[in-house]
Amino acid sequence: MIFKRIAVFTILFSVVISAAKAQNDPKAKAILDGVSKKYKSFSAIKSDFSYVLDNPQENIKSYKQSGMILASPKTNKFHLTIYSGSGATKSVEQEIISDGKTQWTYEKKDNEVQINDADNSSQSLNPAQVFTIYEKGYKYLFTGEVRQQGQVYQQIDLTPVDSKKPFFKVRLLISKAQNRIYSASIYDKNGSRYTYILSSPATNYTGSDSVFGFNKKNYPGAEVVDLR
Template sequence: MKKIIQIACILLISFSIQAQNDQKAKGLLDDVSAKIKSYNNIIIDFKYALNNPKENINQESKGNVAIEGVTSGKYNLNFMGVTKIFDGKKVYTIVPEDEEISISKFDENDKDAITPNKMLTFFNSGFKYVWDQLLDIKGRKIQYIKLIPISSKDQRKEILIGIDPQTKHIYNIIEIGKNGTRTTLTVNSFKTSQPLSKNHFTFTESKYPNYYINRLD
């Protein structure tokens, strides 16, 4: 009986620590979200890496994105040779290699739509939070928060968000899939409230005279 009581006490203490850590983790994520929402705009240079040992896949790409505040959702994204512009109403996908442009309406009710602003705030719901490792990366202290999807249908096993506790900025996001795929988005440069032209989030059709335009809506 004494042994059972000892085990029960250990379990209760462990649960208490875990609960505290979860609140601590959620608190840091809330700070990150509030900080992101406070900026007029955000400009990010990033590196994207995809690794799947089973399929022998290793890919790396670089890109950049400008976001006009998280609330407006407007963005200008350049990634893997493709430019995507969202002006608040429509999404313009420009593919120079094919000289083709696709134009579609943005469905704000589509919860599965992936946008740059969602990438910075996706962690606000749908996950369990765990306080993870504090690592020293290139002289910076990076605190990791582990996100575990609540839905069993989610193909992601877990997500690790690396956060600079000093700036409350995201350093990287690591997604680990149930199939062993690991994707890492690392922020190389994070600038805020920069002077941008008023047309930075506007598509100008006259710039692409020889492109085929596919109007999807």
């Protein structure tokens, strides 16, 4: 369920894509370029987030979770932590780690780690790419400003040039005052909507790169299943 579970935070040349660029909105591009420039100045990006799933087919409405993301858009690496509970009862439910080549998924309830090849295909989405999502293969359009909880956000809709992608739209809300991504909503072709809200401003992570790799010592007793 997370990032579909992960197929949601490539996004981010063919003649088709080059032609599509002429249809892009200059105002949207100016906003996105500013955001992208900010994030690209970071060594890596760290942020808390909340996740909301709406899936009418499975009668799921506003299913919520929280988590923390570390992402390196330049290297396609990420470390995603999903929590259950809140406050004093909050604990790690799932971790998804990728060094750009290999992906490790830890499920606490099963005390199991699954190893897969990282999916870097054009059909996938991953958390590292949400910060530069528009740069390849998307048309984008500024659709106005919205106000939520006293804040003004610039709304931009992205549509993939490739019709084979499993989603048809990504809607970004960008803080006008802080020039940062506030939320990204992915609209799936099956009717589901996945919304990721960056609940804290993304900061520059300058810690060890080892956070983007798997260390079995951190998961005592866990069964490791290699599915490659």
